[in-house]
Amino acid sequence: MASTFETVGVVGLGTMGAGIAEVFARAGLTVIGVEADSGALERGRGHLEASTDRALARGRLTGDQKAEILSRVTFTTSLEDLAEADLVIEAIPEVMDFKRALFTDLDRVCKPSVVLATNTSSLSVTAIAATTTRPGRVVGMHFFNPAPVMKLVEVVRTVTTDEGLADEVADLARRLGKTPVVVGDRAGFVANRLLLPYLNQAAVMLENGVAGRDDIDAAMRLGVGLPMGPFALLDLIGLDTSYEICEVLFRETRDRRHAPAPILRELVTAGLLGRKSGQGFHCAEEPESPSPDEKPSASSVGVLGEGAEEFGARLSGAGFKLVDADDAELVIALSRTPVVELAVRLPHPGRLVGLHLVGDRVAEVASTVLTSPEVASVAHGLMRILGLTAVPCKDRAEFVVDALLYPYLNDAVRMYESGYASIEDVDTAMRLGCGYPEGPFEMLDRLGLETVRDGLRALYAEYRDPCFAPAPLLDQLVTAGVPSIRDLSS
Structure with a gap:
């Protein structure tokens, strides 16, 4: 039987929950907002009023529209008021015991036909559903922050979800003006499962001294076109939230790529949580780093x-x-791979740096163990004269950008191979949920399957970590000469 959604309950009215309540009210639904006590309830009301006030000030709402939205929301501290709701979505803290206890209560209070949804970003929807007597009526409905603005909703089905219910909830998301993707119940779903390992790997790269914080951020922002570098994004998300999602991923997969980087654990333990605490990988009042005074002094x-x-x-x-490399004061080796073997063949190996151009704005400048600091500085200054952003890094497999991109693309292939998300849904999730300029499969098509496969092989050869081994499907497609993973469904 098809569900009818007219009255929606939202439990938890923090920034996210209040935003979700606003989204439903904007779409004309009746909303019942529930909080634990009167103080939290007033804070939730304040979140909703502040959000609609901002929209009014920006000309996105009229005064009448704002009043109409607020009139559709009822505030209460009693779960009993949700007895006749058609849908209840929880947006309480990401603590499994809290969510399971809440769903036990909702199972007792709500009518048999209700759909119970969790806004969890990474926890098991199946485990939450198992606390109820109606697991077939439980789904994930993961909104992204800020909910009134972000277009993506991940609709998560479990092995016990009633046939067709996820599609009905996806239709509801479209009614809200959102773009849904329907996925299976895996830790992190799509967006967080792909995003957090990339962010975590950037932290490992920093900790291992492959490149600096600002250089990695610049490389990914300017070279790949991402809206933010990984460390700026980690600070925005919150290091504690990022750490917990990595923990959830690692508990499910036991993949070392998901194990939180030690530096992430250390910062969280110290209470340096990012923007919310004023300091994380960056400081809130941090002055801009002065540009180094690098003046190319190489005459050849x-x-x-x-x-x-x-x-x-x-x-x-x-x-x-x-001039010839043997006689040059600076030798630039254009390469996508480590260049120390080229250096040792020169009469002056300390004069060689590796150079990998990323797009038309970024130049990764790789120093080998033999490169002199003076030569590296000259190379950085030379890149600036050419109008490029220099990203100094160690001479490691795939340098910086590709070392972060290729495992992320590999994860996307594994995700598709496992069958719990489609190519189109994965691409949509990363574009709309993370603001990426293109989805991972679009990026794979642009870079080429063989290029990515070979890059992963180089990373695996250097680090011997199974997470860098090419996904079997990727390897087979390259071997078979298939140019695009999309050809499998054509």
Whole structure:
């Protein structure tokens, strides 16, 4: 029997819960907002009024529309008031014991036909549903913060969810003006399951000294086009929240890529949680780092590797003298892979740096164990003269950008291979939920399956971590000469 959704209960009116209540009220539904006590209830009312006030000030609502939205929301401290609700969605803290206790109470209070939904971002919907006598009527309905603005809703079905119910909830999300993706019940669902391992790996990269915080942020923002670098995003999400999601992922998968980076644990333990505490990877009042005073002093430059002729012409146009690598004061090796083997063949190995161009704005400058600091500084300054953002890094497999991108793309292939999310839904989730300019499968098509597969093999050869091994499907597609993973469904 198809569900009819007209009255919706929202339990928990923090920033997220109040935003969810606003979304339903904007769509014309009757909303019952529930909080634990009168103080929390007034704070929830304040969140809703502040949000609609901002929309009014920006011209996105009229005064009449604001009043109409607020009139649709009733505030209460009693779960009993949800007895006739058609849908109840919880938005309480991400603590499994709290959620299970709440769903036990909702199971007692609500009518048999109600749909019970959890807004959890990473916990098991199945485990929550199991506390009720009606697990078939339980789904995940994960909104993204801020709920009135973000378009994505992850609708999570479990093995016990009634046939067709997830699709009915997805239709409701469309009625709210949202874009739903229907996925299986796996820790982190789609967006967090792909996003958090990438963020965590960036923290590991920082901790291992591969590159600096601001350099990694710049590389991913300017080189890949992401709206924020990983450390800025970790601070925005909250390091404690990020740590907990990684813990949930690791408990389910036992994948080392999901194990929280030690530096993340240390910052959380110290109470440095990001923007919410005023300090995390960045400080709230942190002054801008002054640009280093790097002035190229090399009178001659040698260029090696694929694309050397074109890049050499670019250097000549900037006024640099090109000479043979054996005689150059600075040797630039254009490469996607470590360059120390090239360095040891030169009479002056300390003069060589690796260079990987990422798009038209970023230049990864890789120093080997032999590169002199003076030469590295000269190379950084030279990149700036060419109008590029220099990202200094160690001479490691795939340097910075590709070392972060390729495992993320590999995770997406594994996700599709496991059958709990479609290619289109994964791409939609990352574009709408995380603000990425393109989804992982769109990126795979642009970069090429073989390029990504080979990059993963290089990462695995260097680190010997199973998480870097190419997904079997990716390996098979390359071996079979299939150009795009989308060809499987055509």
